[in-house]
Amino acid sequence: MNDRLYYDDSFLKNFSARVVDIREVSRTSGVSLWQIALDRTAFYPTSGGQPGDTGILTATSRNGAVLEVPIEAVEEDDAGHVWHFTRKPLTAGTEVHGSINWDRRLDHIQQHSGQHLLSAVFARELEAPTVSFHLGDAVSSIDLTTGPIAHHSLERVERIVNEIIAEDRTVTIRAVARDQAEKLLADGALRKLPEREGTIRLIDIADYDLNACGGTHVRSTGQIGSLLLRSTERVSRGVRVEFVCGLRAAAAARHDFTLLGRAAAALSIGRDDIPIAIERLQSEVKSSTKDRQRLREDLANYHATRLAVEEMIRDNLRLVRRTFAERDRDYVRLLASRVCATVPRTVALFIAAEADPARIFLACSHDIDLNCGDFLRSSLAAHGLRGGGSPDLAQGDLPRSQADEVASGMAGRLRQLLSRPHIDDD
Numbered sequence: 387m388n389d390r391l392y393y394d395d396s397f398l399k400n401f402s403a404r405v406v407d408i409r410e411v412s413r414t415s416g417v418s419l420w421q422i423a424l425d426r427t428a429f430y431p432t433s434g435g436q437p438g439d440t441g442i443l444t445a446t447s448r449n450g451a452v453l454e455v456p457i458e459a460v461e462e463d464d465a466g467h468v469w470h471f472t473r474k475p476l477t478a479g480t481e482v483h484g485s486i487n488w489d490r491r492l493d494h495i496q497q498h499s500g501q502h503l504l505s506a507v508f509a510r511e512l513e514a515p516t517v518s519f520h521l522g523d524a525v526s527s528i529d530l531t532t533g534p535i536a537h538h539s540l541e542r543v544e545r546i547v548n549e550i551i552a553e554d555r556t557v558t559i560r561a562v563a564r565d566q567a568e569k570l571l572a573d574g575a576l577r578k579l580p581e582r583e584g585t586i587r588l589i590d591i592a593d594y595d596l597n598a599c600g601g602t603h604v605r606s607t608g609q610i611g612s613l614l615l616r617s618t619e620r621v622s623r624g625v626r627v628e629f630v631c632g633l634r635a636a637a638a639a640r641h642d643f644t645l646l647g648r649a650a651a652a653l654s655i656g657r658d659d660i661p662i663a664i665e666r667l668q669s670e671v672k673s674s675t676k677d678r679q680r681l682r683e684d685l686a687n688y689h690a691t692r693l694a695v696e697e698m699i700r701d702n703l704r705l706v707r708r709t710f711a712e713r714d715r716d717y718v719r720l721l722a723s724r725v726c727a728t729v730p731r732t733v734a735l736f737i738a739a740e741a742d743p744a745r746i747f748l749a750c751s752h753d754i755d756l757n758c759g760d761f762l763r764s765s766l767a768a769h770g771l772r773g774g775g776s777p778d779l780a781q782g783d784l785p786r787s788q789a790d791e792v793a794s795g796m797a798g799r800l801r802q803l804l805s806r807p808h809i810d811d812d
């Protein structure tokens with residue numbers, strides 16, 4: 387069993403130790419990954435939702451040469467041994483100086499200790515127990531067994547957490563036997579007890595919370611700095627609450643402030659006026675969209691009339707064929723149905739070629755004996771393309787480069803089929 391120095395002192399940054407075991411874990415492209423065991427360590431191994439430490443082991447040889455061994459990850463195995471993972475091997479028996487990445491550790495201490503406090507406040511104020519904890523790169527989260535939480539309740543929980551942080555209550559650690567811990571749990575003094583035998587390590591936030599944990603913690607709540615709740619979301623077991631503590635809380639607030647500043651500058655208003663300005667813009671967009679739709683319909687009516695005038699009736703059929711390079715599909719579709727609704731004996735064969743694939747529309751007035759859906763489907767199928775629709779209006783997609791050729795073939799067949807209304811069947 388390794389001697390875990392962080393149990394007694396979470397703030398220990400440097401320590402001396404001896405390599406007691408080293409094993410090759412894997413080898414990729416000629417580079418080996420090694421796992422090293424020390425007789426004692428201040429490195430925290432990944433566990434309980436808190437990521438492990440990184441850092442450096444330094445060994446000095448007899449001739450004074452210094453070897454620095456970066457530790458990329460620290461894990462514990464099922465037997466409870468702590469392993470330090472590195473790309474550089476060290477011989478068993480080597481005396482080393484260990485140095486943990488302190489910025490990362492302090493950040494983890496703040497997030498993890500903040501979680502103790504946050505879970506305690508949720509349990510006390512909302513009777514919402516914490517079932518899991520995740521310490522992420524950007525935000526941390528806890529899952530609570532509870533129904534939806536009202537916004538004012540979240541604000542109250544956040545305020546109480548920050549009040550206890552400001553009170554700078556001491557955080558002490560003590561070890562008790564399992565049966566003692568069970569008694570504390572039964573009395574309601576202990577918030578949670580994990581399923582493990584042997585000595586139980588208790589984290590005590592003075593006069594507020596007692597919980598069993600093997601992690602790294604602050605010495606007093608003031609060191610958490612601050613806690614900022616971020617978002618909540620429904621999860622299968624209840625509600626997930628995201629939060630940040632310490633410097634992360636300041637960074638998150640700074641990030642939000644910058645975003646608000648950019649939004650305010652874009653709108654040329656003050657930050658506090660952003661919500662009202664967005665509501666105003668939304669209402670303007672809604673009314674503009676209505677206006678635009680009305681204008682499109684008016685335009686389509688005029689446009690349809692003009693097209694009908696431009697195209698003469700020949701052999702009792704007005705075949706209007708056009709390609710629109712700069713009109714969107716919705717407009718071309720609207721125009722096709724308007725042309726056929728406006729004037730009798732009319733077939734519209736339109737291509738919206740603004741995008742590739744282009745879209746072809748076929749529409750006919752009610753006095754034309756044509757099923758547009760069937761005709762377009764079979765015409766496109768002959769080119770390996772798909773399309774269809776109702777008897778009055780049909781559509782299909784085709785490569786822009788092919789559009790004119792296909793439309794021209796269809797126009798020819800439509801003339802053959804529809805131009806001689808009095809012809810006898812065969």
Ligand SMILES: [Zn+2]
Binds near residue numbers: 502
């Ligand atoms: Zn803890």
